[in-house]
Amino acid sequence: MDVTFWGVRGSIPSPGPGTVRYGGNTACVSVRLPHDELIILDCGTGARNLGISLLAGPFGKGKGSATLLLSHAHWDHIQGFPFFGPFYVPGNNFTVYGGSRGERFLEDVLERQMAAQFFPVQSFHNMGARIEMRPLPEDKDVQVGGATVRAHANPHGPTPALAFRIEAGGKSMAYASDAGYGSGGPPQAAVDLYRGVDLLIHDSTFTPEDRALRLERGLSSLEDAVDCAARAGVKKLALFHYDQDYTDHDVDELVDRGRRRLDGSAVSGIEVIGAAEGLTLSL
Numbered sequence: 001m002d003v004t005f006w007g008v009r010g011s012i013p014s015p016g017p018g019t020v021r022y023g024g025n026t027a028c029v030s031v032r033l034p035h036d037e038l039i040i041l042d043c044g045t046g047a048r049n050l051g052i053s054l055l056a057g058p059f060g061k062g063k064g065s066a067t068l069l070l071s072h073a074h075w076d077h078i079q080g081f082p083f084f085g086p087f088y089v090p091g092n093n094f095t096v097y098g099g100s101r102g103e104r105f106l107e108d109v110l111e112r113q114m115a116a117q118f119f120p121v122q123s124f125h126n127m128g129a130r131i132e133m134r135p136l137p138e139d140k141d142v143q144v145g146g147a148t149v150r151a152h153a154n155p156h157g158p159t160p161a162l163a164f165r166i167e168a169g170g171k172s173m174a175y176a177s178d179a180g181y182g183s184g185g186p187p188q189a190a191v192d193l194y195r196g197v198d199l200l201i202h203d204s205t206f207t208p209e210d211r212a213l214r215l216e217r218g219l220s221s222l223e224d225a226v227d228c229a230a231r232a233g234v235k236k237l238a239l240f241h242y243d244q245d246y247t248d249h250d251v252d253e254l255v256d257r258g259r260r261r262l263d264g265s266a267v268s269g270i271e272v273i274g275a276a277e278g279l280t281l282s283l
């Protein structure tokens, strides 16, 4: 299983000299399964570069297929959707899974961001590829090609955000972007979703001090991420979804603090890294 980061930033793209190492694009991660199947996690602005790389292969010839899992529909998770090149190539096939609040919920939200006032190509039905939208049941194993996928809704301010666990070929990973746990910390159901995975990608938007000032945003601090990794006994933790105002230096400090917190805990053997655009992890 190869996991590649295409966008690691939260809220809004933040390009510039201060963010070149970790990158300024918003949330998008690709998961290449054994037998070459592709799952895409979220469709923030990082999806544009993923699309460009895919067009060099079968997706450029209308022979590609992939599954897209959307955690929720905030801008930083869907703004890459209209700019994802393989959507414009007839013959490509996509299944998009998202939250299950009503049959047409996801379709309506994605259509609205492509309304004429916002974007010149009206309706994703005009993009060329076949794009099917499906609600994803929560807390239930679903077979997606050769992978087993389970979704769990984490609290995220006024609306929930889905976290995903993916297992295939004896390897496992979990993706938990935008998790605003309550005052009791990560609930057991979330920890159970992450249990024992080879890689946990977890929301680490803030330092604990900044999170305390912005609790209503429904996002995690690096301490939430580290505590989840320790309680779930994961092998590797990738910090993810950094605040748009954090520079590379600030993210370096987040990663260092994460390592120190784990070193000071009773748990050992968990590797902590900062997710960065272009980084591929082979599990």
Ligand SMILES: [Zn+2]
Residues within 6 Å of the ligand: 010, 011, 027, 074, 076, 077, 177, 178, 241
């Ligand atoms: Zn977000």
